């Protein structure tokens with residue numbers, strides 16, 4: 203079964219793209235087939251985080267009918283499968299967001315999880331993307347403006363029949379001026395799926411155009427993204443890691459013996 207999971211926040215700059223690419227990488231590391239789509243059609247920005255691929259076909263080509271959606275996916279050097287957007291302003295203007303759902307249907311069966319990195323705001327583009335998604339992960343920061351916009355996104359998702367899985371609270375510093383997690387849950391009335399700390403490694407990974415889970419696998423934010431992935435899969439993080447590690451050790455031995 204293929205699940206289309208939107209990553210949205212309402213407010214800009216909360217960490218939607220950071221969450222989408224790192225959750226995607228963590229899920230791939232756990233052996234899941236994942237695609238991350240830049241569904242921020244008006245202002246695509248995955249390429250700003252991961253660099254521009256050599257073959258420049260994008261979601262915009264698929265929306266215009268120039269390419270089939272399966273032809274515009276590429277494998278990022280980190281191992282993450284990505285469908286980028288076209289960052290040119292003219293292409294963004296020409297994109298027909300109403301075709302998104304119809305175009306995405308052709309991805310059913312290609313991957314277990316498809317993460318859609320949404321644009322900011324609460325307008326028609328976001329609503330259309332939520333209509334094309336089964337589930338929603340809301341990214342927020344521990345501050346009132348971000349939480350207030352998260353509530354708007356949750357309301358839109360509920361209106362269009364998109365199931366709200368829960369909240370990711372990003373850029374948590376532990377400062378006493380921050381909103382407490384309990385207060386965020388009280389307002390949003392949804393479970394917290396992950397708490398991602400403010401982490402300089404995220405900036406370092408952005409500078410080299412890679413997910414932080416790939417460049418700094420043991421950084422606090424990376425561990426938090428892996429825990430989030432495990433939670434989404436209904437697995438325990440420690441168990442998963444141990445399983446992965448013992449599996450790779452077994453593969454190593456089998457390969458060494460020429461049995462694999």
Ligand code: ADP
Nearest residue numbers: 214215216217218219220373399400401404408
């Ligand atoms: P959005 O997609 O919601 O607009 P981004 O993912 O682009 O937000 O993040 C906005 C900025 O915040 C980026 O420069 C990103 O590197 C930074 N950022 C996001 N999450 C963290 C974090 N946990 N720690 C430090 N910087 C972060």
Ligand code: MG
Nearest residue numbers: 218219242247
């Ligand atoms: Mg973004």
